[in-house]
Amino acid sequence: METMLDYINEEQETLENIIESFDVVQTNVKHVKHCLILATGSSYNACLSAKYYIEETAPVYVQIEEPFNFLHYGKIDPKIDLIIAVSQSGKSTSTIQAVEKLTQTRAIKTIALTSDVKSPITKVVDEVLDLNMGIETVGFVTKGYSATVLNLMLLGLRIAYQNESIDPVIVKRELAELKKAVSQINLVIEKTSEFWLENQEDLSAGSRFIMIGYGPNVGTAKEFETKFTETVRLPSQGFELEAYMHGPYLEANSAHSLFFIENDNVLNERSHALKTYLSEYVAACYTITTSATSEPKTLSLSIEIPEKISPLLLVIPFQYLAYQIAIGKGIDLNKRIFDDFDQILKSKI
Structure with a gap:
């Protein structure tokens, strides 16, 4: 059985592979100026960590919302031209429902960022970006968190390049900086x-x-x-x-x-x-x-x-x-607790 520490020790190799497989023209994000990101839990935290890179690198404004509250009380800015739904498992009920509701009134490009390209969230978006880190079976996500931060940064790089705010030389320089950082994990x-x-x-x-x-x-x-x-x-x-x-x-x-x-x-x-x-x-x-x-x-x-x-x-x-x-402190992290939580509360599909 893999542990949380096993996944931490896999982070450098995983993130290096993500950078090596990066394609700057993958997914069409040309003309994107205002981006709404929907995420909860660790995915939300990862978005906060990547927001400044995206906005500093690309000519785009990033709004991050927790989907449950936004679904019931939020109002979408008419300037939003891209919705990114971030869910490592791809099973977050509130994120899926928020995407469905927000795209009922007008056509907005939607992208899911997930580690499971066959998960429920992939059925409600226009395009899927694979986190490219496999399925993390330990509930306390670590490798998936870092992979989410990196993939969001790389998406910002795509937006910048496709909107011609940076050239191939700068793309190469940015990738070198990211690779240098990852090599020190x-x-x-x-x-x-x-x-x-x-x-x-x-x-x-x-x-x-x-x-x-x-x-x-x-x-x-x-x-x-x-x-x-x-x-x-x-x-x-x-x-x-x-x-x-x-x-x-x-x-x-x-x-x-x-x-x-x-x-x-x-x-x-x-x-x-x-x-x-x-x-x-x-x-x-x-x-x-x-x-x-x-x-x-x-x-x-x-x-x-x-x-x-x-x-x-x-x-x-x-x-x-x-x-x-x-x-x-003597806590057995391999021992599952509240096993029926998602089933009863329906926080995940």
């Missing part, structure tokens, strides 16, 4: 393993976990929240840096373990100031940074990576730590 896993061994006792004793990020890594923070909640099964939240400073910090106490993400950005100073202030009030402040440093409680990745693609690497430590902390 195993190194990130190795360094995270060392960090885990150094901090294992304190992390395993944690009872409240919070992560604070900014920019494209707000998506990483939200995926931290999802993954820790699913696996460690203790109160866990991910916040945007400034949002945390507008109220949630008042909850901070000696039971809290805080994680800060830092990459090459001027906002590092504000993040560092918050960490310094809170360090005397909480159990621990940990930092995951792309820079080279020897500060305590810091996972120093010592890598150069553009901020817009940094979520591809910065999510890896939290996937790994979620698994290890859960195992450290």
Whole structure:
């Protein structure tokens, strides 16, 4: 039986294969200017992580909505000319229903991004993009999350190229940057393993976990929240840096373990100031940074990576730590719980 850790260890090879098989003219996205993405759970978090790359690379505006609420209360902007339905399993009931409803009133091109090209969602869209990572059988998605982020970035590259905002030279350069980032995943896993061994006792004793990020890594923070909640099964939240400073910090106490993400950005100073202030009030402040440093409680990745693609690497430590902390707390992640949940609540077909 494959485990969550097995899939984490497959991420580098999987993402390298996705880049190698990339075709810039696959699927017609010419003239796309306003894109609506429908996704929930980890798929939603992946969209948040890829949004800034897409908008910075292509002349397109990206709106991300959780389909259930949008289905019942939302109103589609008449400027929307592409709907992307993201569902790794392809069985998300709310996403399928939202696509069906939104395309009843007017013709809008629809694309499904899924790992199962024969899943129910493929029957309600115009075109299907295979995540090209196989079927992930473990419910706590890791490889599929990273594959979703990368495929969305590559879709942004397609939009940019087909709308003639970038030329083949820039496409080649962008692919080289993505490939360089992906080639360092195993190194990130190795360094995270060392960090885990150094901090294992304190992390395993944690009872409240919070992560604070900014920019494209707000998506990483939200995926931290999802993954820790699913696996460690203790109160866990991910916040945007400034949002945390507008109220949630008042909850901070000696039971809290805080994680800060830092990459090459001027906002590092504000993040560092918050960490310094809170360090005397909480159990621990940990930092995951792309820079080279020897500060305590810091996972120093010592890598150069553009901020817009940094979520591809910065999510890896939290996937790994979620698994290890859960195992450290004696949680058997191979033992299924709430087996009848989807059947009774009908959240998936």
